[in-house]
Amino acid sequence: MIDAIKQAVLEGDRDKVVELTAAALGAGTQPKEILDRALTPAMDIVGEEYERGDRYVPEMLISAEAMKGAMAQLKPLLADAGVEPRGRVVIGTVEGDLHDIGKDLVAMMLEGAGFEVTDLGVEVTADAFVEAVRDRGPNILAMSALLTTTMTYMPTVVDALNGAGLRDRVKVIVGGAPVTQEFADRIGADGYAPDAASAVKLAAALA
Amino acid sequence: MTRLPPIAVLTEEDVRGIHAAALHLLARTGIHLPHEEARRLLLGAGASEDGEGRVLLPGGMVEDAVAKAPSTVPWFDRTGTKEVPLKIDNVYFGPGSDSLYVVDRETEAIRRSRLQDVVDNVRVVEALPEFDFMMSMGLPEDVPPDRIYPSVFREMLLHSTKPIIATSTCLADLRIPYEMAVLVAGGAGAFRERPFFIAYIEPESPFRFEEDIVDRIWFCGEKGIPTMGVTSSNLGGGGPVTAEGGLAQGTAESLAALVLLQTKHPGAGFVFGANTWATDMRSSIVCYGSPECAMTTAAYADLGRFYDLPSWGGAGCTDAHRLDAQAGEEAFQSILIAHQSGATIAHDVGFLAYGALYDARFLVLTHEMIGRARRMWSRFEPTEENLAVDVIDEVARASIRGEGPTIYLKHPHTARHFRRALYLPPRCIERRSLDPSHPTESVLDRLGADVEEILARPENPLLPDSVVRRLRAEFP
Numbered sequence: 001m002i003d004a005i006k007q008a009v010l011e012g013d014r015d016k017v018v019e020l021t022a023a024a025l026g027a028g029t030q031p032k033e034i035l036d037r038a039l040t041p042a043m044d045i046v047g048e049e050y051e052r053g054d055r056y057v058p059e060m061l062i063s064a065e066a067m068k069g070a071m072a073q074l075k076p077l078l079a080d081a082g083v084e085p086r087g088r089v090v091i092g093t094v095e096g097d098l099h100d101i102g103k104d105l106v107a108m109m110l111e112g113a114g115f116e117v118t119d120l121g122v123e124v125t126a127d128a129f130v131e132a133v134r135d136r137g138p139n140i141l142a143m144s145a146l147l148t149t150t151m152t153y154m155p156t157v158v159d160a161l162n163g164a165g166l167r168d169r170v171k172v173i174v175g176g177a178p179v180t181q182e183f184a185d186r187i188g189a190d191g192y193a194p195d196a197a198s199a200v201k202l203a204a205a206l207a
Numbered sequence: 208m209t210r211l212p213p214i215a216v217l218t219e220e221d222v223r224g225i226h227a228a229a230l231h232l233l234a235r236t237g238i239h240l241p242h243e244e245a246r247r248l249l250l251g252a253g254a255s256e257d258g259e260g261r262v263l264l265p266g267g268m269v270e271d272a273v274a275k276a277p278s279t280v281p282w283f284d285r286t287g288t289k290e291v292p293l294k295i296d297n298v299y300f301g302p303g304s305d306s307l308y309v310v311d312r313e314t315e316a317i318r319r320s321r322l323q324d325v326v327d328n329v330r331v332v333e334a335l336p337e338f339d340f341m342m343s344m345g346l347p348e349d350v351p352p353d354r355i356y357p358s359v360f361r362e363m364l365l366h367s368t369k370p371i372i373a374t375s376t377c378l379a380d381l382r383i384p385y386e387m388a389v390l391v392a393g394g395a396g397a398f399r400e401r402p403f404f405i406a407y408i409e410p411e412s413p414f415r416f417e418e419d420i421v422d423r424i425w426f427c428g429e430k431g432i433p434t435m436g437v438t439s440s441n442l443g444g445g446g447p448v449t450a451e452g453g454l455a456q457g458t459a460e461s462l463a464a465l466v467l468l469q470t471k472h473p474g475a476g477f478v479f480g481a482n483t484w485a486t487d488m489r490s491s492i493v494c495y496g497s498p499e500c501a502m503t504t505a506a507y508a509d510l511g512r513f514y515d516l517p518s519w520g521g522a523g524c525t526d527a528h529r530l531d532a533q534a535g536e537e538a539f540q541s542i543l544i545a546h547q548s549g550a551t552i553a554h555d556v557g558f559l560a561y562g563a564l565y566d567a568r569f570l571v572l573t574h575e576m577i578g579r580a581r582r583m584w585s586r587f588e589p590t591e592e593n594l595a596v597d598v599i600d601e602v603a604r605a606s607i608r609g610e611g612p613t614i615y616l617k618h619p620h621t622a623r624h625f626r627r628a629l630y631l632p633p634r635c636i637e638r639r640s641l642d643p644s645h646p647t648e649s650v651l652d653r654l655g656a657d658v659e660e661i662l663a664r665p666e667n668p669l670l671p672d673s674v675v676r677r678l679r680a681e682f683p
Contacts, residue, residue, distance in 0.1 A: 012622060053634055058622035101616055177640040 001029065002038045005070065009042035012062030014069045021070040031077040035114060039067050043112030047197030060196065064108030071111055085116035087207030090132045091142040092124030094153040099146035102176060105196040106142060113200045126160035133166050139207045145176040155187040171206040175199055208585035208627065213296060213549035216502060217509040225510065228455035229462060230266040237263035238414045238463045242421040245467060252470050269462050272469040278515040280433045280476030285368040285391065287401040291339060293433060293478060293517035295508065296549035300522065300577045301340035302332055302570065303555035303562060304374040309345065310566035312658065317564060320345035326362050327662055331567050333367040334661040337577035341369040342554060344565050356380035361682050364391055368669055371404035372554060378422045381406055385430055387682055391674060399431035412438040412445030414460060421467060428472025435478040436464020437519050441493050444486035450499055454506050457481025478552060480507035480519030495524035495561045496537030504541065505548030512549065520545055523556030523573040530569050530651060534559060539576045546580040568654035575633055582630035595620055
């Protein structure tokens with residue numbers, strides 16, 4: 001059953017994942033076992049295949065969607081059982097930027113890897129990021145920008161975190177097409193990842 | 208994906224005109240044929256002699272030979288499991304042979320080719336699936352001259368399973384590879400049933416069929432090796448400068464080889480065509496990157512369709528001395544045309560410097576061009592699934608409502624179909640987003656990385672140990 005769920009996630013078959021997860025839970029399988037042995041390993045493979053160039057964005061998206069189908073069932077059960085997530089992430093695209101594909105992909109891949117993700121959506125202001133960090137106490141704040149004109153907002157967010165005295169309580173990671181490691185270093189971010197698969201690795205290292 | 212119908216560069220009238228001129232040439236000019244037995248055979252079968260001893264071939268004899276030749280010639284990969292039938296409109300791409308120089312992978316200097324370069328290039332081509340067949344890509348300087356052709360053939364057997372086109376300069380160059388092929392196939396009968404190499408034989412233009420040429424063509428007929436008589440009626444070089452005249456001469460020369468083969472071995476497999484490329488009017492090189500190379504490859508395909516014979520051609524080669532913009536332009540022009548002409552054999556892919564030079568990186572790039580051409584010549588199919596009206600409706604509405612698949616990239620239809628709907632280039636092709644402050648590495652670096660990656664892979668043994676030992680011991 002566990003292998004079948006993993007396989008269905010790899011194939012991006014959301015209906016099957018939902019059905020098999022319900023059946024596994026009904027048969028008494030622990031939610032954490034489904035997460036650790038089916039969903040997370042499946043999304044690890046998805047990430048590896050993408051990095052190797054064998055998997056493409058649409059295939060990563062449908063696998064992530066399928067995985068979310070299982071997570072919707074597992075989340076309340078995991079919370080009830082007191083299972084701690086691997087880490088907590090607050091994510092969003094910065095003010096002025098409404099390109100959410102990359103951000104969505106990172107969010108989904110992080111969830112698949114066992115992180116609790118709070119997605120603030122698109123065009124998130126510095127104030128909204130600061131508020132979310134204060135309220136939710138994440139380990140990681142992830143920002144994305146697709147445009148060279150909007151990535152300049154990223155240091156504004158970092159400054160706001162400093163101003164609110166929250167900077168040392170959270171690791172800041174950045175990404176998006178124009179963003180580079182050098183840019184990340186310059187604005188004082190803690191990490192940069194060029195794609196969703198490496199963002200997961202980065203988050204795991206920093207969380 | 209369904210291929211679009213082949214293009215024609217010759218009208219039916221053009222074909223008839225070239226055919227008529229070829230027959231006229233064979234009956235009037237005839238061929239130089241010093242081979243005694245061949246003379247007797249042809250003269251006994253309807254040919255005649257002129258005052259200079261040239262053998263004149265009447266039209267009826269030529270047409271008989273065309274009728275005897277099979278329109279589909281069996282050709283297999285070395286394992287005998289994959290058939291690549293030689294037939295007009297089945298298009299196969301592969302490299303060339305006999306280049307003197309290579310670009311050294313470490314120093315990037317141009318130097319003489321060695322046997323290890325042949326091995327490396329064969330391994331690179333073997334790893335690239337758009338290449339349909341193998342040729343040697345080198346004339347190694349570290350092998351005694353009389354061992355060159357057997358040696359490169361042996362390396363092709365050891366490092367590849369692709370169907371092979373073998374070149375030769377004399378009968379021994381052909382007989383020894385044939386013996387190796389029989390060893391590998393497990394007997395002469397097994398080879399004849401599933402021949403995995405064909406022999407490229409090149410009589411000299413104009414119309415010179417020397418004794419060793421006849422010996423080799425007949426040897427092929429006897430042993431079941433598909434063959435050809437590919438002359439070089441290059442425009443303004445081995446042939447007249449006009450493409451029409453070059454095609455008429457090349458056609459006549461190829462048909463003369465066909466007559467020689469079919470008179471001795473009726474029904475033997477034959478590939479029709481010639482190399483009728485431009486001669487440069489400044490340097491006098493044969494121009495592998497000329498538009499005429501692409502045009503005459505397509506023209507021989509039209510003529511091959513008329514005779515119902517598989518046709519010979521070249522593609523994917525350039526006169527540029529290095530992997531540069533000219534190399535890209537010239538190689539792609541002929542690959543694109545060859546693909547859609549229906550030419551059976553498009554050889555010389557990856558040649559630089561008019562066939563004198565190989566650079567393994569260019570093999571990776573031309574391989575990509577073949578994949579690209581195969582995509583470009585596929586047919587549009589307006590089926591319900593492809594028209595995707597429901598998907599368009601769904602995304603158009605979702606994008607306003609802000610829920611569901613708001614963009615096509617997220618729609619399952621994209622995930623389901625993109626692999627067949629879009630050409631997905633290998634990673635040597637740049638498609639990342641531009642970061643002006645961080646220029647990416649050059650295509651040469653990416654191609655070089657691909658070559659190194661292929662050559663770093665452990666090589667699986669392609670032949671049983673006992674066969675490898677015998678190949679090395681008996682054919683040093």
